[in-house]
Amino acid sequence: MTEPTTGPTTGPTAEPATAPTTGPTTAPTIWRPVLSRAAMLRHDPVRQADLLIVPERIVVLNEEAAAIVGLCDGERTVADIVAELPEGVEDDVVEFLDRVRAEGWLR
């Protein structure tokens, strides 16, 4: 059954920044993150929140996380996404994107 989960609600800045040993930045082709077909990003006017909805879960995104996921259009590279966000968050953004990809919500 579907249920709201806290998921990555804390967003990137609340997580310890650890550089991934493998991941998009070391992949042979440049990763241009895009939502997987399983995931739908939408604003919820009832709750004034941004949601990432997948087959069995609803993840409530905080403002930072929603901003990052909103930039994952399959065109922008990770570097492009970082460039559009406030300075100093690169490690956190990379880590966050990796985590969301590991969940299968980005590809």
Added chain:
Amino acid sequence: MNAPWAMLAELTHACPLRCPYCSNPTELAARSSELSTGEWQRVFAESAALGVVHAHLSGGEPLLRPDLAAIVAAAAGEGVYTQLVTSGVGLTERRLGELAAAGLRSVQLSVQSATSAESDRIAGVASFAWKERAADAVAASGLPFGLNVVLHRENLDAVGEIIELGLAWGVERIELANTQFYGWGLLNRTALLPTREQLARAEATVTKYREKTDVELIWVIPDYFDGVPKPCMGGWGAISITVAPDGRVLPCPAAYALPLDLPNVRDHSIGWIWEHSPAFNAYRGTDWMGEPCASCPRKELDFGGCRCQAYALTGDASRTDPACRLSPDHHLLDDLAGGGTWTFRQPAPTVGGGPGSVRRPAPSAGGADRSAP
């Protein structure tokens, strides 16, 4: 009061499968009573306005609704994420294409066991070939693909083979749902009840596969065995609504059996039903609880367990779920022994109904089965 997040839309109770564990009510809603396309459109519009963002389109077999694509489109048009819950019977590549084009986001396919012979035996009808065909179609479509199997005495020993089947079909998620005893499942409880040894072996197999595969394996625990009740539906009237084929709205898909005056979308708005109907307020929150729940530190975690189970086993829906080891009724589960024969699910009568009425034989093809909440 929080808004509901999710809806279980039981589009029809008709189903070509006859699974003895089905959680549909033993008095199935007749086809002639089903909501129209337009009524479902209104249900989705009102539900989305209230806060519903996710819907399981289920049944029965939802593919038996010829207007399923229009229903999917209605949900998608309101921004509601839809997952089809199907037996796969009737799910051709063409039908799936129509549904995907209408905005369907995900498919959950059921299977009854790992082999054609066993799956068909449990389903009570030849259906495995359809499931193979449906699996091919879903895998080819690129839609998120989950497999769902209800586990019981007759298939728990095959859980490894069932996982292998899912891997071969290319699924991303396998829901291994131990039978919960509602509806037809309660009727067949004795025949479905596994042994502790079976459960332990199956769980060990699942643990082993978790190390071998990235496919998500969801083990839905059997709630007669742990002494801890499930937090049913995340609380009564807290997260989810179930809409029945005939428009009745329930806080839980097993609540048909409760002595409640179930509200109907034909008489009331979804908003009124959620906020004001006596049925949705009957067991909301914790004020209704007696002991041992009222003073229990877990009351906000498991909400006293399942109201439907309390009613089915004790005759009083406000009692602690007997699945809880603290329940004074827990002994009701102690001496249950499994085994014996089962009664296959039968379709709703065309006219009239109720226990003892003459029932038609089952149809020969098509349909979805469901696990309990």
